[in-house]
Amino acid sequence: MEREMMLEVRDLDIRFELRGKVLHAVREVSMELYRGEVLAVVGESGSGKSVFTKSFMGLLDKNGYVSGGSICYYGGEEERIMELTAIRKEKDWRRIRGREIAMIMQDPMTSLNPLKTIGSQIMEAVLLHQNVGRMEAIKRTIQYLKDVGIQEPEKRFEQYPHEFSGGMRQRVVIAIAIACNPKILICDEPTTALDVTIQAQILNLLKELRQKYQLSVILITHDLGVVANIADRVAVMYAGDIVEIGTSEEIFYDPRHPYTWALLSSLPQAGQKGSELFSIPGTPKSLYAEIEGDAFAPRNPRALNIDFIRRPPYFDVSPTHKAKTWLLDPRAPKVSLPPIVEKIRKGGLF
Ligand SMILES: Nc1ncnc2c1ncn2[C@@H]1O[C@H](COP(=O)(O)OP(=O)(O)OP(=O)(O)O)[C@@H](O)[C@H]1O
Ligand SMILES: [Mg+2]
Structure with missing residues (x-):
């Protein structure tokens, strides 16, 4: 079935100016809404x-502005396409x-x-x-x-x-x-x-x-x-970027980004009887300095060397599922999944 697009966001960048410094809150994000x-x-x-x-x-607060990209809205009267970033x-x-x-x-x-x-x-x-x-x-x-x-x-x-x-x-x-x-x-x-x-x-x-x-x-x-x-x-979303997107089923049963794995592992449903609830170690990177590589790398126990150097592009997992992680590069080594993700894949939990 052909899905009707309502909103199409392309490479959207949003920054805030705060006491002479610039915070990069949204970093080249693309997304469609049907x-x-x-x-x-x-x-x-x-x-x-x-x-x-x-x-x-x-x-956006007064000190914030769209510094790049576009937001197309398709639902306007007479089906007119509107570029929302052009509104002043x-x-x-x-x-x-x-x-x-x-x-x-x-x-x-x-x-x-x-x-x-x-x-x-x-x-x-x-x-x-x-x-x-x-x-x-x-x-x-x-x-x-x-x-x-x-x-x-x-x-x-x-x-x-x-x-x-x-x-x-x-x-x-x-x-x-x-x-x-x-x-x-x-x-x-x-x-x-x-x-x-x-x-x-x-x-x-x-x-x-x-x-x-x-x-x-x-x-x-x-x-x-x-x-x-x-x-x-x-x-x-992680550090101002959509790092993985897919159908609910794909995100819950076949997640590919280490940050999604960490989120799933920290769900109360995932907690084993008697064990501590898993919480993601470390804190997100500051958005004041430009981030190099994969923003999640410093908190990712499975990070590769390249994660600290180059920002990963999207890799397609299916026509509806993609993730920004070098682990999906064909040259990447195979890594083991966190136990809870392994368990979810085998069924149950949701
Ligand atoms: N007016 C502002 N000036 C400076 N920085 C801002 C401003 N508004 C938001 N930010 C920063 O932008 C980033 C994103 O904030 P945002 O409120 O979108 O987060 P969030 O994902 O909605 O978090 P939460 O779950 O707490 O609501 C944060 O680093 C925040 O500090
Ligand atoms: Mg919020």
């Missing part, structure tokens, strides 16, 4: 997940934000107005983005409340954010985002503030909504464990 898919972006804190996706909405004016970004690409943040309280009923906040989005009158807007708002799994929507319509639990507030935020009719929904750690059962419910809700509304979802998380059941594809 209609109706859930793409998970995973990686440690500071790997660039938020910065990367904020650049799709013109939401706030007014033009407002045409994209919410109505083309919407974002849900970790803390729902920051995106809700405590002084307005939740019904009026969803309705505002409907009136702004959909060409309907008041009565129809109320009807649609109630439908959105139902869609995000809120019981007694007519009653809840009149209530204020403080009358909702954390999980319910996040559902309201999702309803507001959906009411803007976006084609892409970026969820930046939408469940980290919630407990595990609620987390799973919100993720399942996202899965349902993408089906109903034909949304493309980018799901950002530092926890590879939570995406196994929801993501169609997974992009693994």
Whole structure:
């Protein structure tokens, strides 16, 4: 089946200027997003997940800028292709934000107005983005409340954010985002503030909504464990780069990058009874100095000499799976896999 491209990022570079120094936060990253898919972006804190996706909405902090590459958006009106890196004016970004690409943040309280009923906040989005009158807007708002799994929507319509639990507030935020009719929904750690059962419910809700509304979802998380059941594809970020990308199945059962191996090994599910949870030794490289070679090499017990000298290109594993590691070069020596990855390959765990 031919997949319809929604977003195409090519060699995107993002830098920040801070006290006279330059931090290279996103380093020549390329990625595609297709209609109706859930793409998970995973990686440690500071790997660039938020910065990367904020650049799709013109939401970089003032000291940050796109220093190279392109972001093509294919979903615009009349199927016009838009180059998002060329947008300069706030007014033009407002045409994209919410109505083309919407974002849900970790803390729902920051995106809700405590002084307005939740019904009026969803309705505002409907009136702004959909060409309907008041009565129809109320009807649609109630439908959105139902869609995000809120019981007694007519009653809840009149209530204020403080009358909702954390999980319910996040559902309201999702309803507001959906009411803007976006084609892409970026969820930046939408469940980290919630407990595990609620987390799973919100993720399942996202899965349902993408089906109903034909949304493309980018799901950002530092926890590879939570995406196994929801993501169609997974992009693994390290030090401002996507070092491996593939279908969920490929990333979980046939991972190729040593950093992906380390992430999998550190999953709680991977912990053996009675043994310590594995944590990745060392810290990521500073992004202030240009990185030579594979950024993960100093933390990789299986690193080759060339890893410290030359940055690896992508090597294709399958038409849908590629990784930036010299281990995939035909000349590379065979290395043994970490025990947990070996175990996952043989089945089980997910
Ligand atoms: N305004 C800024 N000025 C300078 N550096 C910044 C700024 N915003 C982000 N950075 C840096 O860019 C890099 C990527 O940050 P980003 O917030 O995207 O990480 P992340 O992967 O989202 O992490 P987390 O999981 O903690 O949210 C980090 O090194 C961060 O310190
Ligand atoms: Mg972040």
